[in-house]
Amino acid sequence: MRISIISNSASPSKNASSLQTAKLCESLSEIGHDVTLILPSTGYKKNLYNFYNIKSKFKIIRLKFFKKFPVGINYYLFSLWAIYSSNYRNQDFIITRNFFVSFILCILKKKHIVEIHDDLKIEGRIVRFLVFFTKFLNSNNILKLITTTSTLKKIYSTEYGILKNKIQVLHNASSLNVKFKYYKNMKKKLNVGYFGSIYKSRGLNIITKLSEIDKYNNYYVYGGEKNDVIELKKKYRNSNIFFSEYIPYFKIEKKLNKIDICILPYTKKITVSGNVGDISNYTSPLKIFDYMKTGKLIICSNLKVIREVLENNKNSILVNDFDKLNSWLTNINLIRLNKNKFNRIRRNAYIFGNKYNNIWRVKSMLSNINFK
Numbered sequence: 112m113r114i115s116i117i118s119n120s121a122s123p124s125k126n127a128s129s130l131q132t133a134k135l136c137e138s139l140s141e142i143g144h145d146v147t148l149i150l151p152s153t154g155y156k157k158n159l160y161n162f163y164n165i166k167s168k169f170k171i172i173r174l175k176f177f178k179k180f181p182v183g184i185n186y187y188l189f190s191l192w193a194i195y196s197s198n199y200r201n202q203d204f205i206i207t208r209n210f211f212v213s214f215i216l217c218i219l220k221k222k223h224i225v226e227i228h229d230d231l232k233i234e235g236r237i238v239r240f241l242v243f244f245t246k247f248l249n250s251n252n253i254l255k256l257i258t259t260t261s262t263l264k265k266i267y268s269t270e271y272g273i274l275k276n277k278i279q280v281l282h283n284a285s286s287l288n289v290k291f292k293y294y295k296n297m298k299k300k301l302n303v304g305y306f307g308s309i310y311k312s313r314g315l316n317i318i319t320k321l322s323e324i325d326k327y328n329n330y331y332v333y334g335g336e337k338n339d340v341i342e343l344k345k346k347y348r349n350s351n352i353f354f355s356e357y358i359p360y361f362k363i364e365k366k367l368n369k370i371d372i373c374i375l376p377y378t379k380k381i382t383v384s385g386n387v388g389d390i391s392n393y394t395s396p397l398k399i400f401d402y403m404k405t406g407k408l409i410i411c412s413n414l415k416v417i418r419e420v421l422e423n424n425k426n427s428i429l430v431n432d433f434d435k436l437n438s439w440l441t442n443i444n445l446i447r448l449n450k451n452k453f454n455r456i457r458r459n460a461y462i463f464g465n466k467y468n469n470i471w472r473v474k475s476m477l478s479n480i481n482f483k
Contacts, residue, residue: 112144112145112203112204113144113145113147113201113202113203114139114144114145114146114147114202114203114204114205114206115146115147115148115149115197115198115199115202115205115206116132116135116136116139116146116147116148116149116205116206116207117149117150117190117193117194117197117205117206117207117209117212118132118148118149118150118207118208118209119150119151119186119189119190119193119208119209120132120150120151120208121150121151121153121154122150122153122154122159123154123155123157123159123162123163123359124154124155125357127396127397128208128228129154130163130360130397131228131283131397132148132150132208133148133159133163133165134163134284134286134469135206135226135469135473136148136165136169137163137165137166137167137168137169137286137469138167138286138469138470138472138473139169139473140167140168140169141166141167141470142470142473142474146169146170147169147170147171147172147197147202148169148170148171148172149172149174149193149196149197150171150172150173150174150193151173151174151175151176151189152173152174152175152176153176159171161361162359162360162361163360163361164286164360164361164364172196172197174189174192174193174196176189183235186211186235187211187237190209190211190212190215191215193209193212194212194215194216194219199216199219199221200221202221203222204221204222204223204224204254205221205222205223205224206223206224206225206226207223207224207225207226208225208226208227208228210225210231210234210238210241210242210248211237211238211241213225213247213248213253214238214241214245214247216252217247217250217252217253220252221252222252222253222254223252223253223254224253224254224255224256224257224476225248225253225255225256225257226257227256227257227258227259227263227267228258228259228263228395229263229390229393230263230266230390230392230393231266231267231270231271233388242271243271246272248267248271248273248277249272249273249274249277253277254480254481255277255278255279255476255480256273256277256278256279257278257279257280257281257476258278258279258280258281259280259281259282259283259393259395260280260282260393260394260395260416260419261280261419262392262393262415262416262419263280263393264278264280266392266393279475279476281472281475281476282395282400282419282420282467282472283395283396283397283399283400283472284400284467284468284469284471284472285397285400285401285403285404285405285464285468285469286404286468286469287363287364287367287401287404287405288364288404289364289367289368289404289405289406291406291457291458291461292406293454293458294371294450294453294454296450297447297448297450297453298371299327300327300328300329300351301327301328301329301371301372301443301447302328302329302330302331302369302370302371302372303318303321303328303329303330303331303370303371303372303373303374303443304330304331304332304333304366304367304369304370304372304373304374305318305330305331305332305333305334305373305374305375305376306333306334306358306363306366306373306398307333307334307396307398308334308335309332309334309335309339309343310382310383311378311382312377312378312380312381312382313375313376313377313378313381314374314375314376314377314378314412315332317376317436317439318330318332318352318374318376319343319347319352320436321436321439321440321443322347322349322351322352323347323349324436324440325351325440325443325444326351327444327447328351328372328443328447329351329352329353330351330352330353331352331353331355331369331370332352332353332354332355333355333356333357333358333366334355334356334357334358335354335356335357336356336357337356339356340354340355340356363401364405367401367402367405367407368405370407371407371408372407372408372409372410372443372446373398373402373407373408373409373410374410374411374439374443375396375398375399375409375410375411375412376411376412376430376433376439377391377411377412377414377417377433378412378433378434379391379414379434381394391414391416392415392416393416394416394417395416395419395420399411399417399420399421400420400464400467401464402460402464403426403460403461403463403464404461404464404465404468405461405464406457406458406460406461406464407457407460408427408428408446408453408456408457408460409421409426409427409428409456409460410427410428410429410430410439410442410443410446411427411428411429411430412429412430412433413429413430413431413433417429420463424452424456425456425459426456426459426460426463427456427460428442428446428456430442
């Protein structure tokens, strides 16, 4: 089928949304579809295929932003231009995260799928108005609404009046590909790694404090800008913690190879860029699926939404009192001393991550759809 994906995310970039969209395109292309990605000309001036380690390529159309207009107006202008550029009449259907694109496609009676990764509250007033008062998300022109968590499905069905049977829950997935390796002997020192944003709500203070009191293990933090890393290196000088800037996705697999435990010490409130908002009720961190698919031991805060994917003592270790430093230290040291449990949990995570991968996700997305 001919499928266009319309995204208003800068790409390539550090944003998880850009990575997920690129991998969606790659997976659709890999199973034989004719895929076109339409996106703004913003983002790093680097090759998108190389940056995201894309194997199955697809067509890319980049549209210039209207620099003279404010960001809000640009959003709507880009949406209209992207639909026109998609040659939508000759596409079998379109996939987008952009609600305004979806609204216009409904007017044009064009079949499409909407991916939802965030609460409607983060959208602008015009989009919120359209969703509330036109109820276009229930339109027959929308083949499916895809949410990444069951919690997000509940929010849209109960708070925004979206029909439950319109919504399919598909968690994120990974395209990394490594062979599972058992630990025949536990290392004297394990490498504990964190990848991602270094906002306060992501638990950086837990990691730095752990490194100060835990002399049995090494800690690696991959994330932040160059200036952030310089300041962190000045502040924390103990020999068992290492800081690095953001790691491009094509390097992630190599970096993960040296890590034994992946830690996600989220706080009760999880903020986004600018240290604002709260996504703790519906977040589905893409990194978790990369960790599982590469067979890493995951130690994570025991949040309700996380338990949709992670199960304590089965495919991860979930920390109950995650605001207490000693809870993290105890769990790390207990698993370090139990090789069989360490390997069993890693193996279960690896099986889960490889079963529910990106190819499985796009096939599930396209299943049970009436294109007529």
